[in-house]
Amino acid sequence: MSDNAESPTETQKDEPSTPQQPTEDLGTADEKKKIDVLLKAVGDTPIMKTKKWSVEKGRTVQSLSQFISRFLKMEANEQLFIYVNQSFSPSPDQEVGVLFECFGSDGKLVLHYCKSQAWG
Amino acid sequence: MADDKDVLRDVWFGRIPTCFTLYQDEITEREAEPFYLLLPRMSYLTLVTDKVKKHFLKVMKAEDIEEMWFDFEGTSLKWHYPIGLLFDLHASNTALPWSITVHFKNFPKCDLLHCPSNSVIEAHFMSSIKEADALKHKSQVINDMQKKDHKQLWMGLQNDKFDQFWAMNRKLMEYPTEEGGFRYIPFRIYLTMSDRPFIQKLFRPISPDGHTHTLGDLLKEVYPVAIPNDDESKRYQVVIHGIEPLLETPLQWLSEHLSHPDNFLHISVIPAPSD
Numbered sequence: 001m002s003d004n005a006e007s008p009t010e011t012q013k014d015e016p017s018t019p020q021q022p023t024e025d026l027g028t029a030d031e032k033k034k035i036d037v038l039l040k041a042v043g044d045t046p047i048m049k050t051k052k053w054s055v056e057k058g059r060t061v062q063s064l065s066q067f068i069s070r071f072l073k074m075e076a077n078e079q080l081f082i083y084v085n086q087s088f089s090p091s092p093d094q095e096v097g098v099l100f101e102c103f104g105s106d107g108k109l110v111l112h113y114c115k116s117q118a119w120g
Numbered sequence: 121m122a123d124d125k126d127v128l129r130d131v132w133f134g135r136i137p138t139c140f141t142l143y144q145d146e147i148t149e150r151e152a153e154p155f156y157l158l159l160p161r162m163s164y165l166t167l168v169t170d171k172v173k174k175h176f177l178k179v180m181k182a183e184d185i186e187e188m189w190f191d192f193e194g195t196s197l198k199w200h201y202p203i204g205l206l207f208d209l210h211a212s213n214t215a216l217p218w219s220i221t222v223h224f225k226n227f228p229k230c231d232l233l234h235c236p237s238n239s240v241i242e243a244h245f246m247s248s249i250k251e252a253d254a255l256k257h258k259s260q261v262i263n264d265m266q267k268k269d270h271k272q273l274w275m276g277l278q279n280d281k282f283d284q285f286w287a288m289n290r291k292l293m294e295y296p297t298e299e300g301g302f303r304y305i306p307f308r309i310y311l312t313m314s315d316r317p318f319i320q321k322l323f324r325p326i327s328p329d330g331h332t333h334t335l336g337d338l339l340k341e342v343y344p345v346a347i348p349n350d351d352e353s354k355r356y357q358v359v360i361h362g363i364e365p366l367l368e369t370p371l372q373w374l375s376e377h378l379s380h381p382d383n384f385l386h387i388s389v390i391p392a393p394s395d
Contacts, residue, residue: 088250
């Protein structure tokens with residue numbers, strides 16, 4: 001995996017940028033390099049203040065998961081589970097761009113996150 | 121369906137003769153002999169290499185043992201990819217046995233996921249099946265199954281029990297007759313000469329006007345480079361389970377018969393050997 005966001009020192013500059021305004025895209029006019037992600041909390045997991053994010057296609061699920069954990073100020077030993085379609089947990093090295101292509105709807109990828117296993 | 125069922129068995133029982141050699145820099149109390157094993161194509165490295173670990177543990181001290189991982193000619197082998205895929209992608213045109221190097225130190229966490237227990241493998245396997253069914257049936261079939269049915273799929277894989285596995289898996293291979301096939305085909309195309317891990321997109325087995333899509337149609341749509349032009353020689357091999365299926369093969373048939381137990385068609389596109 002060559003995703004630079006995996007290594008702790010580089011996560012700062014790899015933050016998902018522009019919250020809430022998915023149209024605010026700094027990419028080229030041709031192929032959109034970012035996709036819109038909507039984060040939904042499950043159960044009593046804390047709700048993110050900002051739910052809509054513009055994320056680079058090549059960003060991995062693990063990288064996004066780490067971002068959410070930090071945003072929610074979770075402990076190092078706390079786990080976070082991410083779900084697509086409220087049915088499966090994508091592999092940590094899966095790219096969000098691929099998930100968006102296959103499971104996106106209404107122009108965005110909805111991801112549910114939970115501190116405990118929600119859908120097994 | 122009689123001949124087709126034979127294909128299912130051939131796929132399930134495919135094996136790769138492998139030679140495991142301990143990495144030269146590992147600390148041993150005496151010389152480590154290589155270990156030979158027939159690896160099931162349809163399983164996962166960490167699920168079937170307990171014997172490998174036991175063998176090398178005999179010549180090592182406990183304090184020198186961390187999480188076991190494998191490489192082939194310098195490429196770290198991802199345990200969460202099926203074994204057959206790893207071989208087709210990295211070692212297709214090399215001599216048998218497949219020579220894998222075993223490590224117990226310096227786990228490459230940028231390349232590999234950790235695998236602390238079999239339950240991690242089970243979770244990954246079940247997630248793949250669920251993702252595949254989300255594409256095939258909008259998750260209806262997998263959701264209609266009970267927890268014990270899901271467990272049967274995993275146990276079938278773990279214990280190499282073809283009948284136990286397929287008693288459940290056949291339900292995931294069904295579709296409404298009027299549809300002619302699954303909603304979308306679960307597939308991943310892996311390329312050796314690319315920085316992205318694989319290609320995965322939505323692709324229907326039947327076109328809107330009723331035309332049956334073939335492997336060639338899929339490649340033309342998502343990776344046309346793999347298909348040779350009439351006048352040039354073949355640059356790439358398109359490999360599934362160690363064979364090159366004809367490009368005219370219906371994709372729906374491939375999905376039903378040549379998928380891995382995780383219900384995905386894992387397709388390798390590798391450079392054709394130049395002899």
